Amino acid sequence: MNQEQWTVVDKYITDLFIPPDPVLDATIQSTIDANMPLINVAPNQGKLLHVLALMKGARKILEIGTLAGYSTIWLARALPVDGKLITLEADAKHAAVARDNIARAGLTDKVEVRLGAALDTLPQLEAEGQALFDLVFIDADKVNTTEYFEWALKFTRRGSLIITDNVVRKGAVIDANSTDVNVQGVRRFNAALAAEPRVTATVIQTVGSKGYDGLAIALVNSNF
Ligand code: SAM
Structure with missing residues (x-):
């Protein structure tokens, strides 16, 4: 198995399950x-994010790491008419491009792109009483993933889902001596997730057009 094969199989899956979508x-x-x-x-x-949000019946979603709003649109399309998604993005250009894409998708009423480093904007959300969220998708810088997970726990309730991307890093995650800060970031997160009694969680390895990585899925099982 190699990248070329993962990519053609991803194309096969996409051709079957994801019709061309202009937005x-x-x-x-x-x-x-x-x-x-x-x-x-x-x-x-x-x-998959869309299906998970539908399964959850999510009405309120938090995303950390917007880029151009691609995952944002998938998630927001699962919301009911009065649903809301807040997505946090540190880069002003990324936030501007995402806002345009969200407008093109007809989702401006449901989606707020909030500009700023997430460790600054998350306390703002708390101060504004924006929680609780039914689903949190963590996909920003990997160094602070553990802190984002702690915020996600604060912002969720029993039955909420917390999904975290890029937690395997081409398998480098098993290297305890890695000098890569992203690897160390996800190692710290995976350990915290595994030790967290308030969630039932697992990590799955993923391969495909985006290479070899992994996704963590946690179900919040306790109110606190
Ligand atoms: N979720 C997006 C998608 O799948 O379409 C991809 C997000 S991309 C992997 C990560 C994004 O997080 C980038 O746009 C980056 O600018 C943003 N980011 C990096 N550090 C951040 C921080 N401290 N706070 C908020 N966003 C950050």
Whole structure:
């Protein structure tokens, strides 16, 4: 198995399950046009987020790490008419591109893109009483993933889902001596997740057009 095979199989899956979608396609194109990194979730991963949000019946979603709004659109499309999604983004250009894409998707009424480092904007959300959220998707810088998870626990309730991307890092996650801060960041997060009594959680390895990585899924099982 190699990247080429993962990519063609991802294309096979996408061709079957994800019909051409002008809004999502334009979102990817905007990422390229703006010279932003193509580090959005793959189409089938976006649909997985959508399915999980539908399964949860999510009415309120928090996303940490917006980029151009690709995963945001997948998640927001699962919301009911009066649903709300807040997405946090540190980079002003990314936030501006995402706002345009969210407008094109007709989701401006449901989605708020909040600009700023998440460790600054999360306390703002708390002060404003924005919680509770039914689903939190963590997909920003990996160094602070554990802190984002702690905020997610504060902002959720029994039955909420907390999903975290990029927690395997091409397998480098098993290297306790790694000097890569992203690897150390996700190692710290995985350990905290595994030790957290308030969630039932697991990590699955993922391969596909975006390479080899992993996704953590946690169900909040206790009110606190
Ligand atoms: N979730 C997006 C998707 O799948 O379409 C991809 C998000 S991308 C992997 C990570 C994003 O997090 C980037 O846009 C980056 O600018 C943003 N980011 C990085 N550090 C951040 C921070 N401290 N606070 C908020 N956003 C941050």
